[in-house]
Amino acid sequence: MPSLKDLKNRIASVKATQKITKAMKMVAAAKLRRAQEAAEAARPYSQRMGAVLANIAQAVGQDDSAPRLMTGTGKDDVHLLVVCTAERGLCGGFNSQIARLARDHSRKLLANGKTVKIICVGKKGFDILRREFASLIIDRVDLREVKKLGFGNADEIGRKVIALFDKGEFDVCTLFYSEFKSVIAQIPTAQQLIPASAGEAAEQSDAIYDYEPDAAAILGDLIPRNISVQIFRALLENVAGEMGAKMSAMDNATRNAGEMINKLTLNYNRQRQAQITKELIEIISGAEAL
Amino acid sequence: MVMADSFNFELVSPERLLLSGSVTAVVIPASEGEMTVMANHAPTMTTIQPGVVTVTFADGKTDRYVVFGGFADILPTGCTLLAESAVHIDEISRDDIAKRIEVARGELEAAPNDEHRAGIERYIAQLGTVQGTILPA
Numbered sequence: 302m303p304s305l306k307d308l309k310n311r312i313a314s315v316k317a318t319q320k321i322t323k324a325m326k327m328v329a330a331a332k333l334r335r336a337q338e339a340a341e342a343a344r345p346y347s348q349r350m351g352a353v354l355a356n357i358a359q360a361v362g363q364d365d366s367a368p369r370l371m372t373g374t375g376k377d378d379v380h381l382l383v384v385c386t387a388e389r390g391l392c393g394g395f396n397s398q399i400a401r402l403a404r405d406h407s408r409k410l411l412a413n414g415k416t417v418k419i420i421c422v423g424k425k426g427f428d429i430l431r432r433e434f435a436s437l438i439i440d441r442v443d444l445r446e447v448k449k450l451g452f453g454n455a456d457e458i459g460r461k462v463i464a465l466f467d468k469g470e471f472d473v474c475t476l477f478y479s480e481f482k483s484v485i486a487q488i489p490t491a492q493q494l495i496p497a498s499a500g501e502a503a504e505q506s507d508a509i510y511d512y513e514p515d516a517a518a519i520l521g522d523l524i525p526r527n528i529s530v531q532i533f534r535a536l537l538e539n540v541a542g543e544m545g546a547k548m549s550a551m552d553n554a555t556r557n558a559g560e561m562i563n564k565l566t567l568n569y570n571r572q573r574q575a576q577i578t579k580e581l582i583e584i585i586s587g588a589e590a591l
Numbered sequence: 592m593v594m595a596d597s598f599n600f601e602l603v604s605p606e607r608l609l610l611s612g613s614v615t616a617v618v619i620p621a622s623e624g625e626m627t628v629m630a631n632h633a634p635t636m637t638t639i640q641p642g643v644v645t646v647t648f649a650d651g652k653t654d655r656y657v658v659f660g661g662f663a664d665i666l667p668t669g670c671t672l673l674a675e676s677a678v679h680i681d682e683i684s685r686d687d688i689a690k691r692i693e694v695a696r697g698e699l700e701a702a703p704n705d706e707h708r709a710g711i712e713r714y715i716a717q718l719g720t721v722q723g724t725i726l727p728a
Contacts, residue, residue: 356636356664455605522638
């Protein structure tokens with residue numbers, strides 16, 4: 302049985318923890334709003350990019366001149382997984398969900414005799430995947446110092462991926478991230494980056510375009526850029542998802558701390574009363590004895 | 592003077608939508624030379640090089656943006672400019688461009704082949720031109 306003093310200390314420490322989780326929740330809520338705004342602001346670009354890409358891919362068609370980034374190498378022996386997670390923990394199952402999806406995916410590939418290479422974006426995913434696939438991780442990108450995610454950060458990763466592809470280091474590239482559905486729902490997603498899928502062609506694509514310089518050259522320029530855009534979108538969704546997950550995790554923590562404080566306070570009061578009763582009994586029985 | 596027809600113009604960068612509205616003419620620094628887009632332009636898709644985009648609105652006012660590479664998708668009914676990076680001309684300084692040149696120089700060192708290197712050198716030269724033309728010291 303803990304003493305009164307122990308209980309008092311316990312209550313004080315849980316209260317301090319509750320204050321911290323409450324503050325973290327508030328911070329996450331503010332950051333979430335900003336992250337959502339950023340994700341929303343980036344949407345028009347990726348949408349238009351998709352439409353343009355579909356148009357032009359249709360024009361180039363299944364031509365031999367189509368760039369290799371789009372047609373792929375014709376093999377699927379070596380897979381590159383780009384796993385995007387958060388830099389920080391304390392956000393519920395957010396990081397482990399993405400890591401689990403990537404892990405299951407790579408286990409399946411390894412079981413089928415494929416080679417797997419992994420690039421980790423974000424520290425948490427690296428920490429989790431390192432346990433099982435330490436030898437497969439070829440690179441990691443650290444975004445901890447980045448205050449505000451810019452297109453430059455994504456472009457850097459995109460260039461890395463393309464440079465590896467040009468060197469023939471892999472055949473298929475898949476991007477892992479968490480899609481932001483709502484504050485309480487983030488869905489871990491795997492998206493194939495290379496070979497790039499052109500997506501659905503837009504409706505008004507029957508217009509006959511003039512291309513400057515020419516369609517193949519534009520396409521060759523467009524696809525690498527599209528890869529960076531996809532990564533950028535994934536990173537933005539991730540930030541929003543992380544903040545959402547953190548918010549609900551911290552909300553839960555605050556509530557749990559509240560419950561714990563109630564329980565401890567009840568316990569404390571009971572003991573205090575028991576002690577008073579005991580002292581009274583001692584005095585009374587002492588007086589009777591005289 | 593006959594009022595020129597207006598069409599819809601959008602300037603988007605990966606970070607945000609900078610401009611979306613009805614305009615009468617847009618001057619685009621296309622890779623094959625500057626071109627002015629007006630309403631009912633033939634469908635064209637072109638890459639753009641670093642330079643200045645001049646937008647003329649229906650009321651005759653003009654606005655200028657500095658763009659750093661990207662694409663333009665031109666249709667008779669509208670024009671979309673997908674810029675890799677775009678900044679309003681009032682918000683850019685010589686230092687900004689100098690910084691970009693610095694970054695590109697750094698890439699030059701790491702360029703894997705001559706073709707790539709030539710591309711970066713061209714990019715640096717274009718940035719130099721932009722710096723010289725829009726921002727007299």
